[in-house]
Amino acid sequence: MEMLYFICRYFMYFFIPLLVVSVSGMFSERSGIIHMGLDSVMVWSCMWGVLCLQWLDGVVEGQMRLIIALLFAGIMGIVLTLLLAVAAINLNADQTIVGMAMNTFAPAFCVFFARVLQDGSEHLSIRNDFLIEKIPVLGDIPVLGEMFFTRTYITNFIGIVIFIISAIVLNKTRFGLRMCACGENPQAAESLGVNVQKYRYAALIIAGFIGGMGGLMYILPVATHYSQTVGGYGYLAMSVLIFGQWRSLSLFGAAAFFAFCKTIANAYSGIPFLANLGLPSAFFKSLPFIITLVALAFTSKHDRAPKASGQPYDKSMR
Amino acid sequence: MSEKTAKKFDISKHTGLLSSLIAIIGGLVFAFLVLILTNPSKGVAAFTTLITGGFQLGGMQNLGTLFYFATPILCTGVAMCVAFQAGIFNIGGPGQYSVGALAAILTSLYLSKNFPGPLAWIVPLIVATIAGAAWALIPGILKAYFNVNVVIGTIMFNYIEMYYMMHWINDYCYDAMKGQTRAVPSQCKLPQWFMPAITSNRSADIGILVAILVAILAWVLMEKTQLGYELKACGKNPEASRYAGIRSKRNIMISILLSGALCGLGGGLTHLSVSGTYITMKEALAAEGFNGIAVCCLANNSPLGAILGALFLAFLTVGGNYMQIYGFQREIVSVITSVIIYFAAFSLFLKLYLEKLLNRQKKEMNKVTGEELK
Numbered sequence: 001m002e003m004l005y006f007i008c009r010y011f012m013y014f015f016i017p018l019l020v021v022s023v024s025g026m027f028s029e030r031s032g033i034i035h036m037g038l039d040s041v042m043v044w045s046c047m048w049g050v051l052c053l054q055w056l057d058g059v060v061e062g063q064m065r066l067i068i069a070l071l072f073a074g075i076m077g078i079v080l081t082l083l084l085a086v087a088a089i090n091l092n093a094d095q096t097i098v099g100m101a102m103n104t105f106a107p108a109f110c111v112f113f114a115r116v117l118q119d120g121s122e123h124l125s126i127r128n129d130f131l132i133e134k135i136p137v138l139g140d141i142p143v144l145g146e147m148f149f150t151r152t153y154i155t156n157f158i159g160i161v162i163f164i165i166s167a168i169v170l171n172k173t174r175f176g177l178r179m180c181a182c183g184e185n186p187q188a189a190e191s192l193g194v195n196v197q198k199y200r201y202a203a204l205i206i207a208g209f210i211g212g213m214g215g216l217m218y219i220l221p222v223a224t225h226y227s228q229t230v231g232g233y234g235y236l237a238m239s240v241l242i243f244g245q246w247r248s249l250s251l252f253g254a255a256a257f258f259a260f261c262k263t264i265a266n267a268y269s270g271i272p273f274l275a276n277l278g279l280p281s282a283f284f285k286s287l288p289f290i291i292t293l294v295a296l297a298f299t300s301k302h303d304r305a306p307k308a309s310g311q312p313y314d315k316s317m318r
Numbered sequence: 319m320s321e322k323t324a325k326k327f328d329i330s331k332h333t334g335l336l337s338s339l340i341a342i343i344g345g346l347v348f349a350f351l352v353l354i355l356t357n358p359s360k361g362v363a364a365f366t367t368l369i370t371g372g373f374q375l376g377g378m379q380n381l382g383t384l385f386y387f388a389t390p391i392l393c394t395g396v397a398m399c400v401a402f403q404a405g406i407f408n409i410g411g412p413g414q415y416s417v418g419a420l421a422a423i424l425t426s427l428y429l430s431k432n433f434p435g436p437l438a439w440i441v442p443l444i445v446a447t448i449a450g451a452a453w454a455l456i457p458g459i460l461k462a463y464f465n466v467n468v469v470i471g472t473i474m475f476n477y478i479e480m481y482y483m484m485h486w487i488n489d490y491c492y493d494a495m496k497g498q499t500r501a502v503p504s505q506c507k508l509p510q511w512f513m514p515a516i517t518s519n520r521s522a523d524i525g526i527l528v529a530i531l532v533a534i535l536a537w538v539l540m541e542k543t544q545l546g547y548e549l550k551a552c553g554k555n556p557e558a559s560r561y562a563g564i565r566s567k568r569n570i571m572i573s574i575l576l577s578g579a580l581c582g583l584g585g586g587l588t589h590l591s592v593s594g595t596y597i598t599m600k601e602a603l604a605a606e607g608f609n610g611i612a613v614c615c616l617a618n619n620s621p622l623g624a625i626l627g628a629l630f631l632a633f634l635t636v637g638g639n640y641m642q643i644y645g646f647q648r649e650i651v652s653v654i655t656s657v658i659i660y661f662a663a664f665s666l667f668l669k670l671y672l673e674k675l676l677n678r679q680k681k682e683m684n685k686v687t688g689e690e691l692k
Contacts, residue, residue: 036469083660087660087663087664091664091667092664092667093663093664093667094663094664094667095663096407096469097611097615097659097662097663098660098663098664100611100659101656101657101659101660101663102656102660103608104608104612104652104655104656104659105652105653105656105657105660108649108650108651108652108653108655108656109649109653109656111647111649112352112647112649112650115647115649116356116647235473235477238469238470238473239470239473239474242467242470281481281485282481282482282484282485285481286477286478286481286482289474289475289477289478290474292470292474293456293460293470293471293474296460296464296466296467296470296471297460297466298464300464300465300467301464301465303465312667
C-alpha cells in the first residue's frame with residue numbers, strides 16, 4: 001500500500017505541470033497559432049517565479065508566498081508569449097521558427113541573467129516550505145486521502161482547477177467557441193463579425209499566463225534549485241497536446257498516460273518487479289517517449305488538428 | 319518587357335539578402351543593449367570584441383577555431399535546409415548529430431585501426447553519416463506512413479538518444495578517468511593538408527572543406543536536379559504535387575534521411591577533428607543540432623547561404639568566448655542567435671511582402687524597396 005501512495009505522489013509531480021502546460025498549448029493552437037515555444041515559456045517564467053520566491057523570503061510567509069510567485073510567473077509568461085503574439089499575429093511570421101527562437105532565447109538569457117545577478121553562479125536556490133503534510137478533513141478519507149491529500153502541494157489543486165476552468169471556457173462559452181472558430185476557419189469567423197486578431201491575442205495571453213504558472217509548478221516538487229532547465233517538459237507537453245488531439249478530455253487522458261510512464265521510468269528502481277527485470281535505466285527513461293510514438297502511430301491517421309493552425313491569417317484569402 | 323522582368327528578378331534577389339541583414343542587425347542591436355545595460359563601463363569594449371570575432375585579441379589563429387565551430391553547424395544547417403525545403407521540420411538534429419558522433423568514435427576505436435591510409439578516417443565518416451540517417455529513419459517512416467507529426471517524432475528521438483547515449487558510452491567507450499568518451503586514435507583523425515598553413519592554427523583540419531563541399535552538393539541537388547525539384551514541390555504544396563504524380567511518401571523519406579545523414583556527418587567531422595572533442599556524461603541535447611536551425615533561418619533555406627550563415631555564427635561564437643575577458647558570459651551568443659532567428663522568422667514575411675508589392679504595383683515597388691535599400 002505504501003508503494004501505491006509513493007507512486008501516486010510521484011505521478012502528481014509529473015502529471016500537473018504536463019497537464020497545465022499542455023492546456024496552455026491548447027489555448028494557443030485552438031486559436032490557430034502553433035506554440036513551439038512552450039518550453040521557453042516554462043524556463044523563463046520559472047526563473048522569474050523562483051526569483052520572486054527569493055524576494056518574498058521573509059516578507060510573506062507560507063502558501064501566500066507561493067501563490068504570489070505563481071501569479072508573477074504567470075505574468076512573466078505573458079510577457080514572453082507576447083513576442084510570439086506580435087510576430088505571429090501582426091507580422092505573419094513563421095510560427096514554428098519563432099517558437100524555436102524562443103526556445104533558444106530563454107535558457108541562454110536565463111543563464112546570462114542569473115550569472116549577472118549572482119556574480120557567476122547560475123543556480124538559483126529555492127527555499128521550499130510549501131509541502132502540505134495533511135489537508136484537514138479530506139486527508140482522513142481512507143486510501144484516497146493518503147493518495148491525494150497528504151504530503152501534497154497546493155499547486156496540484158490549482159492545476160486541476162485550471163484544467164476544469166479552461167475546459168469549460170473552451171467548450172461551453174461563447175468566448176471559447178469563437179476562439180476555436182479562429183483556429184478552424186478564421187475567414188468564416190471574421191465574416192460573422194469575430195475579430196480574429198483580438199481573439200488570437202486573448203488566446204495567447206491566456207496561454208502565456210497558464211504556461212508561466214506551469215513552469216513554476218514543475219520545479220517546486222522536483223528540485224531544490226533552478227538551473228535553467230525544465231527537463232524538456234515544454235516539448236513533452238506539446239506531444240501530449242498532439243497525442244490528446246487538441247481536445248480537453250483526451251488531453252487529460254494523454255497527460256495522465258504520459259505522466260504514468262514517466263513515473264514508472266523514474267521510480268522503477270523502487271518497484272521490485274521492474275527492478276528485477278535487469279533492463280538498463282536508459283530503457284525505462286526513454287520508455288515514455290517510445291510508448292508515445294507507438295500510440296501516436298495508431299492514432300494519427302485522422303488528424304484533428306485545428307485546420308488554420310500555423311497559417312498566418314490573411315483577410316483577403318477565402 | 320524583358321527589361322522589366324530582369325529588374326524584378328534583381329530586386330527580389332535583394333529582398334532575400336536584405337531580410338537576413340535585417341535579422342542580423344536586429345540581433346546585434348539587442349546584444350549591444352543587453353551588454354550596455356548589464357555593465358555600462360565595459361559594454362562597448364565587449365561588444366567590439368564580439369563583432370570583431372576576437373581577431374583583435376587572438377590574431378589569425380582564430381581562423382582555425384572559427385572553422386572548427388563552423389563545421390558542425392554548417393552540416394546541421396544544410397541538413398535543415400534540405401528538410402525545410404521539402405516541408406519537413408526536422409528538429410531531430412541533436413539526436414542525429416550525437417548518434418553520428420558516437421558512431422564515428424566507435425568505428426574508429428574498434429574497426430578503423432586496421433584500415434590502411436585515408437580509409438581510417440573515411441570509413442568512420444561514412445558510418446557516422448549512415449548512423450545519422452538511421453536515427454531519422456523511424457520518425458520518417460512514422461511521418462510518411464502513419465501521419466505522425468514529424469516535429470513530435472524527431473523530438474522524441476532526441477530524448478531517446480539523450481538517455482541511451484549515457485548507456486552506450488558507458489558500455490563501449492567510457493574513459494572513467496576523465497568522465498567522457500575515449501580519445502579517437504590519431505590515424506583516424508581528419509587529415510590537415512594545407513589548412514594549418516592558411517589558418518596559422520596547428521590543429522586546423524579539412525573538416526570545414528568537407529562541410530562546404532557537402533553544402534555545394536546539397537545546393538546542386540536541390541536546385542539542379544529533378545529530385546530536388548520534386549522535394550521542393552512537396553514542401554510547397556503536398557496535395558498539388560501528389561496530383562501531379564510526385565510520390566510524396568518516398569520524398570518525405572528521402573528528405574528526412576538526407577537531413578539525418580548530414581547531421582550525422584556533422585557529428586562525425588567534429589569528433590574526428592584534430593583538436594579533439596569528447597562526449598561528456600551529461601544528459602543534454604547537442605546544441606549543434608539546434609544551431610543548425612539558426613543557420614538555416616539565416617540562409618533563407620539555401621544550402622549555399624548556409625555556408626555564410628554558419629561562418630557568421632561561428633564568428634560570433636569565437637568573439638563570445640573572448641568576451642569572457644570582460645566578465646561577460648558567452649551565453650550572450652545564444653541570445654543573439656535567438657534574436658536573429660526571431661527576426662528571420664518575420665523578415666521572411668517582409669521578403670514575401672516586398673515581392674507581393676512588386677507584382678501588384680510597379681510604382682509602389684520602387685518606393686518601398688527604395689526606402690528599404692537606404
